[in-house]
Amino acid sequence: MYKSAAVTGYKPHEIGVFNEKHEQLPYLKRALQKALTARIEEWDLSWIVITGQPGVELWAGEAALELKKNEFPDLKLAVLAPFYHQEERFPEPVKVLYQKVWDGADFKDYITKRPYENPSQLRMKNEFIAEKTDTALVLYDEEIEGTPKFFLAAAKKQAGKTDYPLVYVTPDDIEDLIREEHIDGAD
Template sequence: MVKRLFVSGYKAHELGIFNEKNPGLAIIKKALKRELIRLLEEELEWVIISGQLGVEMWAAETVLELKKEYPHLKLAVITPFLNQEEKWKEETQDYYRTIVMQADYLNSVYQTPYEGVWQLKEKDKFLLSHSDGILLVYDEENEGSPKFLSKLAARKAEMGEYQLVRINAYDLQTIAEEQQQELYNGDF
């Protein structure tokens, strides 16, 4: 049973998603919502993210939406270091802060500003060790920043007592085709 779920995946730019109007974004959010609802029906209580732009923040938006139907669901944002957003564009900082302000729990693995890339690797290890499972939007055929995390999660899952759920390109394509079919059926 997964009570505490770490959600991660690609960064927005790795998927070529640069604004809310990108049609791929709705597909990713729908895939996230499906898996979260499935896990909610099995005992999910917490969704944990590190606040990374892309899949993690879209998952946070989805959690905040789902809280209307599942008020027991909680969102934790555990950043790798303090003020991770300080060098981002102002509108991106505003978006990030709007989401983070609605979190049920906010903390940082390291109580210092950015010191090195090692903090990001240690953040992954910390979040894996403080969760019962991970929902990872990642496709092994399209490598990107989640590659290291995917390997760590797979090793942890192989040892047992840890659930690894992946959303891959096939899953997203299936949702896109379902949406096309719904549109097509709605026209008649």
């Protein structure tokens, strides 16, 4: 039904994750993988589309590569960076993850074919991704504002024109997963 899903969400600093060793990061990654798996199975999703920004997008890219390797060999990952060299300002561990996801992607390109010039490139990125995908999976809570609000504005505009479902993964979903795993682990 829906073949391509944009995946986005908070940047690491927006949710208090300042390194890859953060104690809740494995749960967040599993929650993303669980949400992606549900969408793949429910919608016969074949493409995961990210822009490669730090945080949820790169973690989703990593999850998509794992799902492709282990469960869904036909799944494809597209990385559509908003501009050339976006990773130059990323901290070193994020650059490493970006390169891993970029190298593993089935399709990669740049939305604006030039280096960063101004914020309009980011607006164009949001509009482009919303227009070129069938649905979106967003790790976001409307009560905890962050940069995903800009993509959501473009996605909601797209949803007003076409059938474009927005699926949210919230911090509460991650907390539920943590509780569920702790209960299962206690049995």
